Amino acid sequence: QSVLIQPPSASGTPGQRVTVSCSGSNSNIGSHTVNWYQQLTGTAPKLLFSSNNQRPSGVPDRFSGSKSGTSASLAISGLQSDDEADYYCAAWDDSLDAYVFGTGTKVTVL
């Protein structure tokens, strides 16, 4: 059972802005960088954004993230059909001495 909680689903129409939340605790989000991953159906996860404002080359700046206290969020602006995927937050957890992933959010483009 994950210690990072995400909503199971989110949706929007093309062009809209969608946000995905990630709720944790002081031992993980409150103390460490939060990373966001995109997983298209049948493919390996892909690093999208880190809360230290690092975005891998090739990732559009439509994807952005923020962190406040023990929560983080991913924003997708200008939603496109290609953005339909599962999104996971992740962070190191000092209490568990483990890298923990969120429960995952399925983003649907209506």
Next chain:
Amino acid sequence: EVQVVESGGGSVQPGGSLRLSCAASGFTLSLYWMHWVRQAPGEGLVWVSRIKSDGRSIAYADSVKGRFTISRDSANNTLYLQMNSLRAEDTAVYHCARDSLSGLDVWGQGTTVTVSS
């Protein structure tokens, strides 16, 4: 091209063993922290283990502690995951991933492990 390719998956009975390999190319594996992450069918991502670049700092998820061992071979630029006492709940696709210290930035396509009698 920077990439990692996993191999070694297969079908095994409960209590059996498998060794997964992750061959890195385009970068020197021993200079990076490396992770194993698994995903059961229809489920989310679950972290399994990490080895730091010093080769000595290792961590495991509680669910695999004492059964799985992560290691690396610098000469062959390869990461390993030795899995013993396998259980049905270990059935998953296993990915290795490179840690850029700003996230896991290089992932392999994964190798499938099925534990069933």
